[in-house]
Every structure is written in C-alpha cells, then in structure tokens.
Amino acid sequence: MIENPNFTSIFDKQQFFYGIVIDGQKNGIGIHYKNQKSIFEGVFTDNQKNGRGIELFFNGSFYIGQYSNGKPEGTGKFQWQNDETYEGQWFQGKKHGSGIWKGSKGDSYIGEWKLGIPDGYGVHLWINGDRYEGEFKNCLKDGQGTEKFTNGDTYIGQYQKGKPNGIGEYFWNNGAVYKGEFKDGVRHGKGIWKRGNGLSDQYNGEYINDQKQGYGIYIWADGNRYEGQFLNDLRDGQGTMYWHDGSFYKGQWKQGIQDGQGILSINQDLIKGIFYGSKLIQMNENTQFNGNQTRNKAHSVEARQTSYGTDENHQNGSLSKTQQRKDSAEYSTKVNSFTQTYRNSNSVDQRVMNISAAKRFGKITNSKLLEQFNQARFPKVQQQQSNKQQLQKRLWKPTGIPKNVKF
Numbered sequence: 001m002i003e004n005p006n007f008t009s010i011f012d013k014q015q016f017f018y019g020i021v022i023d024g025q026k027n028g029i030g031i032h033y034k035n036q037k038s039i040f041e042g043v044f045t046d047n048q049k050n051g052r053g054i055e056l057f058f059n060g061s062f063y064i065g066q067y068s069n070g071k072p073e074g075t076g077k078f079q080w081q082n083d084e085t086y087e088g089q090w091f092q093g094k095k096h097g098s099g100i101w102k103g104s105k106g107d108s109y110i111g112e113w114k115l116g117i118p119d120g121y122g123v124h125l126w127i128n129g130d131r132y133e134g135e136f137k138n139c140l141k142d143g144q145g146t147e148k149f150t151n152g153d154t155y156i157g158q159y160q161k162g163k164p165n166g167i168g169e170y171f172w173n174n175g176a177v178y179k180g181e182f183k184d185g186v187r188h189g190k191g192i193w194k195r196g197n198g199l200s201d202q203y204n205g206e207y208i209n210d211q212k213q214g215y216g217i218y219i220w221a222d223g224n225r226y227e228g229q230f231l232n233d234l235r236d237g238q239g240t241m242y243w244h245d246g247s248f249y250k251g252q253w254k255q256g257i258q259d260g261q262g263i264l265s266i267n268q269d270l271i272k273g274i275f276y277g278s279k280l281i282q283m284n285e286n287t288q289f290n291g292n293q294t295r296n297k298a299h300s301v302e303a304r305q306t307s308y309g310t311d312e313n314h315q316n317g318s319l320s321k322t323q324q325r326k327d328s329a330e331y332s333t334k335v336n337s338f339t340q341t342y343r344n345s346n347s348v349d350q351r352v353m354n355i356s357a358a359k360r361f362g363k364i365t366n367s368k369l370l371e372q373f374n375q376a377r378f379p380k381v382q383q384q385q386s387n388k389q390q391l392q393k394r395l396w397k398p399t400g401i402p403k404n405v406k407f
Contacts, residue, residue, distance in 0.1 A: 006028070028043065066090075086102075095116050096114060110122060120136060152172075157169055191207055226242070227242070228253065236253055238252060259277070
C-alpha cells in the first residue's frame, strides 16, 4: 500500500486509518482502527467497508467475510468471545438466509434465518441430544415439525408459538401412541390413545387440558368396553360398561364408578335401580328376579365391578376377586389414567380419593437458543391444579440468542 501513490494515513483521538484514499475518501485496501473497539482490514468504497474483510473486536470476537455499505452482507463467519459461532449468509449486519449457529455448550441450529432470528425451515439440536426438525417462525417452532427426545419419545405434527397446536402424533418409548388434537402442548380435542408395554388398551374420544373429558370409548385388552361421558379423566355422567361375557351396565357414573340410576344386565336378568359402586342400593324393576336371589345378584354386581383391574392385575392374571376386593371395601380401578378411587361400604358419604396422573410425555431441556420460562415443560401433563392454568398461559420465549453485533 505504501508504494501506491494514493496511500495515506489519517489520525485523530479516537481512530486512525492508513490505506488508499482517493478524493478525500477511503477507497481500496486499508486498515481502520477504532480506539478500544475494533480493527478492520479489508476493502473500502466511499469511506464504507465494502467487499471482503476481517474485523477483530477487543472483547475477543471476530468476523471474516463480505461487507456492503459498512455492514456484513453476503457470506461470512462470526465468532463470539465465548466460542459461539455463526457461519452463513448475512444482510445489513444480521444473520439472514441460510446459516449454521453453534453454541458454546454443544447445542446448534442449522437452517433459515430472517433478520437475525431463526425463521423458516431448520434443525435445532439441544445440549442433551433432543432434536427438532421443522418450521420456525420468529425463533419459535411454528408449522409442521418432528421432535425426537433422548428418552425415546417422538412427536410429529403441527406447532404454534413453540408448542404443539393442531393435529399431531406422540409416540412414547414404551410403545404407547396418541394421534389427535393438541392445544398449548397438551392433548386437547379429539384423539386416539393406545397403551404400550405390550397391552392393547385404547381410548377414542375427547380430551380437555390433557384429561379425558366429554364423550369417549375405552376398550380394555380383555375385551371389556366403556362408552359414555368422562370428566377429569374419569367415567362421569351417562355411560355404558360392556363386559366380554355379554353383561352390561348402563346408567349414571360419578368419579369413576356406578353412582345413580342404572340398568344392569347379567345372566339374562335385567335389573333397574339405584347403584353405588358395586352395590344395588334400591331396586326399581327386575326381570326373573325374586327376594331369595337378592344377595346373589348384589354379589354379581360386585363381580362386574372387579372385571377391570390395575395394569398389574392384567399382567399377572392371577389375583382372585376376593384378593382384589378385601372384605367389604369397594375398589374401582382406573386403567390408563383413570384415577384409583377407594370407597368404604360402611358409609356411602365417606369417600376418599387418591389421584395420581401418570407421566406420559418426554421433556425438552433448556438450550441457549430456545429457552423456556420458569422450567415449563412440553408437553405439560402432570402439574398441580393450583398452578396448572398459570403455567399453561406462558409461552416459550427465546433467551440467550447471540445478539447481532453493531458494525
């Protein structure tokens, strides 16, 4: 440069420049130093960085690539002082187009960018190995995508504002699967769930906030079937229970057991009356029924109640009805996420519930690119009722995204 007749040096208190100057403006190769900020070496046009160059920042970051009108534009690589990197396309000093971002802890994003944030199709890999591939909008998963978790779970379907919304399929690592509607990261709307671990139980019906609610059909592996209303994950309202031996109960349910007016058909006898769990409280009508048979029929009602047991009972297949229902304690067991409800037969009004909802979904861990607020997990399945609604209103918001450097 020194041998070029247009070479000159420019100094002031905050910066200095030496390179090619034509008509009083930097034009051509030169080196520009800003006091305690950066050093740039490359091509200038009319006092602006234009063309290829390299810029070193005093905080340890650097950029090497193309410039236009003083800012990175075209292709280039930026490395932050913490070893994060972005390599790809730029526009007006921001990541724009196709590019690869790698975090300092091993997470990464490969895909499309729009004015500095992920937008379009891309692949995001979390620190723990969870992986999402699909569409992004404004740095959030939005559109069609596939998410695979390190625990073996997989979700395929629609997203909106970072969470599953719309139609999707969730596959658990134990073989269970749900296909249907989602809202804010949980099952909501109509869907079909099938049990895993070699069991063929399935539910086809409506969900609200990840619980069975509305009309649905639940079929057990042994052929027993319930058709009717659900509330808070339990049989509640009008419904019919069909047993594989041909008998059935049709009537009112509450908190998972028969409770109210109903009709029981068993051994070709039809009993109409008021039921509470396994007990016939009041008989209104009975075909082929007499007083001497009342005790036997009440026992038969109890026997019908025990034909759907816990997962453990299904697997062992060896527990007797006496073992399943000790003494006079009535025991109604939910299968899948039905709540186990225990009631004491000595007092109809004495009811004790023990609710335990099974965890069904995998989790997404935090990453530098896409973090969540307050450790909210997708999909939310098991939350305390006191804070569940509050957590569901929160959306994932990205924090820790590498900021665009002001050039």
